[in-house]
Amino acid sequence: MKMRCLAFTAIPILMALAGESAAEGKKTLAIVVKGLDNPFFEQINLGCKKWLSENPDSEYECLYTGPASSADEAGEVQIVDDLLSRGVAAIAISPSNAPAMANRIREIAPTVPVMTVDADFLEKDHDLRKTYLGTDNYLMGVKMAEEAKKLKADGGSVCLQLGNVAAANINARAQGFRDTIAGAKDVDRLTGQNGWTEIEGCPVYTNDQADLANQQMSDVFTAHPDLDAFILIGGWAQFAPQAYTQVTDQVMDKLKSKELIIVAGDTLPPQTQAFRDGRSHAQVGQRPFEMGYKAPDVMIQLIKGEKVEDPLFTGLDVCNTEDPGFCKDN
Template identity: 60%
Template sequence: MQKMINLTALACTLALMTAGPARAEDKTLAIVVKGLDNPFFDLIRQGCEKAQAELKAGYKCYYTGPASTSDEAGEVQIIEDLLTKGVAAIAISPSNAPAVANLLRQRKPSIPIMTIDADLLPQDQSLRRTYIGTDNYLLGVKLGEHLKALKPKGGSVCLVLGNVAAANINQRAAGTRDTLAGKKGVEKLTGENGWQEISGCPLFTNDDAAKGNQMMADVLTANKDLDAFVLEGGWPQFAPQAYAQLTDQYIDRIKSKQLVLVVADTLPPQIEALKQGRSDVQVGQRPFEMGYRAPFVMQDMVEGKTVQPIYYTGLDECTPENANTCLKK
């Protein structure tokens, strides 16, 4: 536990060091992500840095988070520390949505709070002013649509998820299941439209790339005729070498579409995996745009301006045919 606390403190220190000089009168607009070890969130950081050059004088975009995406308690502690320290506004990507909601309910912050990338649960969304990021249910729908097109007769499938309490990932899984089943409210596929989730799935990676690859390997060893994986987040592909080693063992099945992989996110290593035939579809979010737009939304809230309840940043749908042109410029 002490080691985890030290890692979180180190992450905060490093974030402060890289945030650039701040004046005492600066209003800090803080972005708190699930973990600094995830390359997806590094694009949010880059967006924050670009926004910094364009914000009004007197505002500072500050990016932080726990060292590891598995440190849910560390993220909650960082939010609490920011509330105690006093910042102008906070944008949170909650790793554990109920835990973050509990903190906000207890602290009753007077500053504007928004969510970014991941939202609070519906019953807790009154605790934040707005959300900016992906329509996560729609992302899951798109993954399901592509899988149906590739496997119109259905088959056996395994969903790969992140943290159990990550609301955004659970929303994607719901979108995928509803799309494959042809009806809403399906908690697990049990033969609807020919789709069956295998025993032992879904997999919960806890946002750990190495764990995700090992779990997929174990599933494939035990289920040699598996028809499809749906990765509701790109975690295994965030470790490109390990993912390549895994897919090398099944590359003939993948390229012949016997084993289909539809995957969320479109980071550079993921697009490369797509081009190499190690996945069939990548449905991407736009984390840079999230990180860029969030400071301006927080600035408006601090200044008392009206903001929309939701800002969706859109999706990119990438296939081998359009891999060179599918990403938004």
């Protein structure tokens, strides 16, 4: 029996797959991510493959797909549109642009179960999906703020690096960070609360591009030599380890003395290596493999009409200089 967890981007290939799957009698569980260029999402793919290896006789197959580039919001919406129009048993979406994706789902009104994974819709659109599987992103921001406060008890100047302007998961992390640092709710910007101030020109938005993320870091370090903290709300810059090494080389003396601190999201192998090399002071990691591994089972439960909790959180791993934990050996 053939087992597959496939990654495709082209619409014609999706059409061919739909026909092939029908011929084989397999029902498709689709996982659509923001972009295949992001190594974070490859962990979701690996989780899907693991599920397949453990369920060889399942009547379902897992289709892992997304646009080639994480910056292609329209492409992701088109892929979802195409999958739903051609027939899938269920679909799990990590929306790059949460409002745009939700608007399209509302227009299509699919009859198959829709869930979100890794990134959720905005709260006002939660009725469009059955559940969310992934990180408690607000809590992730809280944890990042707690690490920053340990390192800089008196606060300081800070720059937040975000992803896509409309990415609900990233914005939730930023909110958790700001609220925790400020000791108040719904803080739009840090303007001196508990000694913390966001510098002019920040936050910066990477559009999920590693090269842009590293260029932004370099520019900020050059323009603000007295910066106290740089917070990578997502791990984009560290996904390009050679470029990240070159950027942090500019400020290694400050990093060693903790005059400048870096707190970053995610704990993929290049990132834990950066942590061990002293190029960050704390990492707060998600569990994308677990997301990909659990998503097929959740979709099957939804197909069967079983009650599923909402949300389904996959937990966090925190590494810091006092307790390297997960980052020590990974």
